[in-house]
Amino acid sequence: xxxxxxxxxxxxxxxxxxxxxxxxxxxxxxxxxxxxxxxxxxxxxxxxxxxxxxxxxxxxxxxxxxxxxxxxxxxxxxxxxxxxxxxxxxxxxxxxxxxxxxxxxxxxxxxxxxxxxxxxxxxxxxxxxxxxxxxxxxxxxxxxxxxxxxxxxxxxxxxxxxxxxxxxxxxxxxxxxxxxxxxxxxxxxxxxxxxxxxxxxxxxxxxxxxxxxxxxxxxxxxxxxxxxxxxxxxxxxxxxxxxxxxxxxxxxxxxxx
Amino acid sequence: xxxxxxxxxxxxxxxxxxxxxxxxxxxxxxxxxxxxxxxxxxxxxxxxxxxxxxxxxxxxxxxxxxxxxxxxxxxxxxxxxxxxxx
Numbered sequence: 001x002x003x004x005x006x007x008x009x010x011x012x013x014x015x016x017x018x019x020x021x022x023x024x025x026x027x028x029x030x031x032x033x034x035x036x037x038x039x040x041x042x043x044x045x046x047x048x049x050x051x052x053x054x055x056x057x058x059x060x061x062x063x064x065x066x067x068x069x070x071x072x073x074x075x076x077x078x079x080x081x082x083x084x085x086x087x088x089x090x091x092x093x094x095x096x097x098x099x100x101x102x103x104x105x106x107x108x109x110x111x112x113x114x115x116x117x118x119x120x121x122x123x124x125x126x127x128x129x130x131x132x133x134x135x136x137x138x139x140x141x142x143x144x145x146x147x148x149x150x151x152x153x154x155x156x157x158x159x160x161x162x163x164x165x166x167x168x169x170x171x172x173x174x175x176x177x178x179x180x181x182x183x184x185x186x187x188x189x190x191x192x193x194x195x196x197x198x199x200x201x202x203x204x205x206x207x208x209x210x211x212x213x214x215x216x217x218x219x220x221x222x223x224x225x226x227x228x229x230x231x232x233x234x235x236x237x238x239x240x241x242x243x244x245x246x247x248x249x250x251x252x253x254x255x256x257x
Numbered sequence: 258x259x260x261x262x263x264x265x266x267x268x269x270x271x272x273x274x275x276x277x278x279x280x281x282x283x284x285x286x287x288x289x290x291x292x293x294x295x296x297x298x299x300x301x302x303x304x305x306x307x308x309x310x311x312x313x314x315x316x317x318x319x320x321x322x323x324x325x326x327x328x329x330x331x332x333x334x335x336x337x338x339x340x341x342x343x
Contacts, residue, residue: 016333017282040334127334185334192323195276 003059004118004155004177006049008083009108010065011039012074013128026226028097029128038074040190041123043081045183047190048153049121050082057155058119060084064111066104068093072206079201080193086206087111091218098220103211105137110214112142117178119160124149124182135182145175149184263308270315271296277322282329 014020015035022029038046052058063078065071066089075086089107091099112120120139125132139146147153147162151170154161164171165184175181193201211218239245249255271292278288299311 016330017280040330127337185331185338189327189331192326195273 004052004057005116006052006058006061007108007112007115007117007120008042008046008049008061008063008078009104009120009122009134010042010046010063010071010074010078011123011126011128012036012065012067012071013039013126016040016127022227022229026228028224028227036070036074038077039123039126039128041125041127041183041185043123043190044185044187045121045123045181046078046081046083047188048150048183049119050191051188052119052153052155053082062087062111062115062117064089064108066099066107066211067091068096075206076198076201077193079204079206080197081191083204085204087209088206089209089211089214091211095218098218100220100222101131101133101137102221103216103218104134105141106216107211107214108134108138109141110216112138112178119177120144120180122180122182124184135180139180142178142180145179147173147175147179147181150181151184151186153181153187260303260305260308263305263312266312267296267308270312270319273319274315274322277319277326280326281322 013036014029014031015037018035020029046061046063049058049061053061061083063075063083063086065075065078065086069088069090071088071090075083075088079086089111108120108122111117120135120142122135122138124135126134135148136146147160147164149165150162151165152163156174159174159176160179160181161172161174162181164173165186237248239248246255274292275289278292279285281288302308302311
């Protein structure tokens with residue numbers, strides 16, 4: 001069997017280091033003029049795909065992103081890391097607000113079929129909406145086996161042996177190819193997309209598509225009612241003496257009086 | 258090797274560092290000023306050997322910065338998504 005064809009999803013999200021601000025009307029978060037980058041979990045998935053390629057297990061790595069035109073930059077980063085080509089499924093910014101995991105999963109499933117993909121690698125979740133659904137849905141739509149929260153991926157004959165992170169331990173599963181896998185934090189340490197590689201990535205091919213090309217209509221299946229800031233932590237208090245502290249603790253019933 | 262022929266290497270190093278500076282925690286402006294000063298401080302160095310040494314140091318810093326960013330990202334995510342683990 002020749003090398004695997006790997007499809008990697010790369011979502012463009014607000015950079016992990018940015019302080020998130022909620023819009024005053026509570027419909028979402030402020031994204032204008034905010035630094036964006038590739039979803040860190042997708043970066044890990046991309047790194048894994050490239051490592052598979054370096055071990056000659058994978059023959060081609062395709063990066064795909066679904067979103068506004070700025071996603072091109074995310075895909076350039078992916079190609080600078082080592083992806084061979086990219087597919088941008090362009091959605092205009094207004095419609096993008098309505099895009100939900102199900103739509104992305106449908107698009108990914110279609111792309112996987114069209115490109116004869118053997119392995120779909122995604123991040124386990126995006127750090128903006130924390131849905132943790134796309135991988136699972138894609139697997140379901142394709143009727144492929146899924147290995148989520150991977151912390152180790154090994155290729156055996158026609159199968160993948162995946163160590164998954166589960167509550168309180170690890171679980172090892174084998175999945176037949178083709179399959180869908182989602183990356184957890186400890187799968188690997190992603191490499192940095194260096195400046196020369198970014199320049200070289202500009203020469204790599206990038207296809208532009210529309211959701212309609214894959215027969216997907218962006219109609220939201222669930223509604224966001226409101227987006228709110230997490231509760232702020234209450235400020236602490238400084239006390240002068242130990243007696244004050246003991247008093248306070250007794251008042252709160254934290255120590256027997 | 259003459260000092261002049263090392264020029265492209267120095268320029269390349271400067272560009273790489275500037276690019277990396279965009280992600281610097283204290284901000285791009287802080288990083289750029291520091292970087293410029295560091296390069297200006299050595300502008301009169303003409304001994305090729307010494308220039309080579311300085312380039313090597315710059316490349317070391319590039320590696321350190323990449324490692325710093327990776328760790329910072331990893332730690333932030335770990336804190337955010339795996340709060341129970343130490």
